[in-house]
Amino acid sequence: MIEERFDAIVVGAGMAGNAAALTMAKKGMKVLQLERGEYAGSKNVQGAILYADMLEKLIPEFREDAPLERHLVEQRFWIMDDRSHVGLHYRSEDFNEERANRYTIIRAQFDRWFSSKVREAGATVLCETTVTDLAQDAYGRAIGVRTDRQDGEIHADVVVLAEGVNGLLGTRARLRERPKPNKVALAVKEMHFLPRETIEARFNLSGDEGVVIEAAGTISGGMTGMGFIYANKECISLGIGCLVADFQRTGKTPYELLDRFKRHPSVAPLIEGTEVKEYSAHLIPEGGYKAIPQLYGDGWVVVGDAAQLNNAIHREGSNLAMTSGRIAAEAIFQVKSRRLAMTAENLALYKRMLDRSFVLKDMKKYKDMPRLMHTNSQNFFLTYPQLISKAMQTYLRVDGTPKSEKQKSTLKSFVNARSWIGLFGDAFRFARAWR
């Protein structure tokens, strides 16, 4: 048993946990961070894109030694049917800047580096330690944790739950519910290795330039889902994710979906001849603003994926995690500096600070989006992509049909598929959820 008492215990060494532990340790607090993996990062899975702005707030000079892959100069959105894709691409020389805004990263490597910064700041980081329970006193106040390593409890004034999307402590202690199948997506991913010149030639890149492809449409077979392809230095991260409830309902298998995505004629040439070195799977919070649980209580706060802080529309999660971890740490430090107790009342400061940040403002903006996407998945992920593809083909194929007839037939195909009321309804619902 560890007799020492800590100012704070952080459970988990992902983006949120590392941000929280680093922030508190830098302020001179006595921090213990517990991670179940063999090292920080060995259990963590993400696409992954790193958002520089949020990391700069924690480690301004991170570009000097962080294991970054490529800075993004191009974004491609693809709407796919089985044989085609309609794309919206944005590429700008402005993204070739000294302090680039977004980078691809490999999480196991990045998190290990991030964790080294947490140690340098003075936190005690204990890996290969699974936290089994939140220790609570007779009044239900969190007073520390129990682990599978030591007997007894480790005590601290406050516990930061950065335990990830699947956090068990919070649900075991009844601080929040287990995520429901319609509030989380299962994503599966493979790491495809190629020589760097080949990647640069296939993706039209030079030097450390990078590109991201995000794809939706019939690749998810009518389920609410999305595919992604990220160019790293010497490998390509390729994956697809769909709502767990949709997998449950349709009986489609995640690996078959992944392999279908890989065989798509727009994707197959990009990964031809690669060597796959890893297959991974992870859940992603998709419930949005309405699924955010209670964020603080007596002796605890919850941050990152464990708090369902993920902006599914913009596919931002790691930056929300980092920011919520940092803000929670700053709130805790303020409470401590005022020599106040870590009660729910005092820790409510974390929620107030988070409300004022982009984290909850963005989540709130899209609060109606999950329901729209989840209840209309057939329309948004099957019907519309097929209609759009057909319209594009009709538009481009030169076959002697008068243009006015082409336009009529395209319009008719939309109305037949969704009816006028359906089309206007979809447009209205989409606009309302987006605004």
Added chain:
Amino acid sequence: MKVERSVRVEDKLFCNRYLVDAGRPHIKVRAHTKPSPQLLALLKACPARCYDLNDKGQVEVTVDGCMECGTCRVIGEPTGDIEWGYPRGGYGVLFKFG
């Protein structure tokens, strides 16, 4: 219930690293005679295909290839069909890239 066999998940899992905690599975299936719909859904939803049917038509789990994603927890834990925990510290999947 036929499980998709065209994709060999074993081949995918083969490139992963694991430290198996022999004899201490972190997921357990509750004893049953006839599997519930939730339990049957796991045969297909599990991305590592850890769930399979035995000769008696009961669902069994082998956690060796588990990637600890929690999909089965989300589907099968609410009904009490499975008991889900994380492996002991240091054990389980060891992602090289993640």
